Amino acid sequence: MAIPQSGRLKLRGRRKQPSEGPRRRDKIFLRARRAAAYAKTPTTWTPDVPTVLTIVFLLEAVAIIAFPHLRASRLAFVLVGSSIPIGLWLFVYWKIYLSVFTTSNKDSTPITDSRWEKFDFLGWGEEKMVGHILKSDQSSTDLLLYLHGYDSSLGHGESRCQHIQSFGINIIGMDQRGFGTQQGRMDWTLLKVIADAEAILEAAPQQLGFTPEKLWIYGHSMGGFITIRLASHQSGWWEHALNGIILESPVSSFPKIIDEKLPGKMVMARPWVRHVLRREYERIHPDLPVRYATSELPYWGIPKVPILVVQAEDDEMLGSAHFELLLKHFDNDEVDCEIHTIENMPHTSRVDRPERAKRVEYWLEAMR
Structure with a gap:
């Protein structure tokens, strides 16, 4: 299938093949590489x-x-x-x-596809969270984690999840902490959300009935920022299963x-x-x-897995600063990154464009 060239900024680096098998690692070393903070807030x-x-x-x-x-x-x-x-x-x-440190919780757009399966898992601080799985209609051991943006919900990105699920990939996601129907509005931090994302990944094999052989993470906006952190601090079963990440109009700097x-x-x-x-x-x-000054690229992390970036050409929400910072650190021969700008695509995941869907489809086909 020919890939149209319009809007492409760069395709560099060689596709990395998955390792032949998991390597034994020291448990303490794995823990040190985890992406978030895990200790509960002290009661005083x-x-x-x-x-x-x-x-x-x-x-x-x-x-x-x-x-x-x-x-x-x-x-x-x-x-x-x-x-x-x-x-x-x-x-x-x-x-x-x-x-x-608080969220508005003003958007609770629900998911509508009856095929989603709801399950409970323990997130940051052993707090009860609710996740959802959209299983593939085919026999597949592939999995994609979808992470929505700030002031959003899984319902906003549902059409993106359904599109990817149609390729034979299992989808897992959640309303992130403090948004949609999920608890956790007070004392909200990115590190808690990252810990929740790690926790839902750890819960995935039990919910699926098998350990996925290949994993992708799709992050929109703030979800993209979380995805970058996860992909550069892998742990658990998915340390050797992560096959690549997709970033849609991602945040690249907390400051x-x-x-x-x-x-x-x-x-x-x-x-x-x-x-x-x-x-x-x-x-x-x-x-x-992490500290305030290090909560941005490149200190936040530079993933070593293949990356697809689909960026709204005129991002009315983030402007150009975040994309420019991302280009500064991803647009080089050391990062396996494919970058596309999409015309007439707004920042919000409420709206989609066929061009974005095609870029994701072509890239995933090449990855599989």
Whole structure:
């Protein structure tokens, strides 16, 4: 089958053949290569500084409202004067927390194909999660994990999953933590989502009744960022089964996302923002494996497996910065990466284009 050339940026590197068999590895070494953070958030009865200041601020406000005669006292003047900067500090702190560490859960587009099979598994922190499998109609030992983007759901990418399943590939996916019908809105972090993705992969053999021989991971937007991390930090049964990854309009930098999420002029306070982010991440993840400055390419990881990138030519959501950073580190002879830009394709997975579907189909045919 001839592959049309329009929109192709690059096809470099040689296709890597799967290894003849799994090699024995030290268990500790495998654990060290895992992609996320796994220790539970410590429970402490000692209130932190933001909580104490919030309580003090509220008590002052209640006292001034409940006892009007205090408003004329010098003490009230001093308290109000000192409370203004404290109030501003708390506003900024909680604004950052709500913008980064919680999800809106405003989209719950459900999957509609009755062939999906629902199952439970344990994600980050041994928390109960719900996954779905769309089994192949053929006898197949191939598997693809689909990871949707931020503020999205598995339902948005269902047509993509159905298209790939029609090639004889089993599909596994989930509403990611904090989105769709999945729990986990508070203390949300990318590292938790990555741990959930590892967990659903570990649960796949039991649900399928066999260990897949070949695995692909398809990530859209933020799901693409997670896919890059997983593919460059493989573990478990799929360490030797991962055959390649597909990235659709992927995120390539967490700091760039933070800059986009912060409201108004808060972007100008980057040092303070980084302080809050570091404080919260260290609180949530005592075994934090990455830092703010290293949560982007190339430090995030450069996969050593074949890669297909299908990028919206005019990405109205991410702009060009993420794609340019990806090109900087993927567009070379050391990375086996095929890159295509798709005309008139928006960022959202709600909309699809035949050109994207064809690129995915041709690439998967070559991989199999």
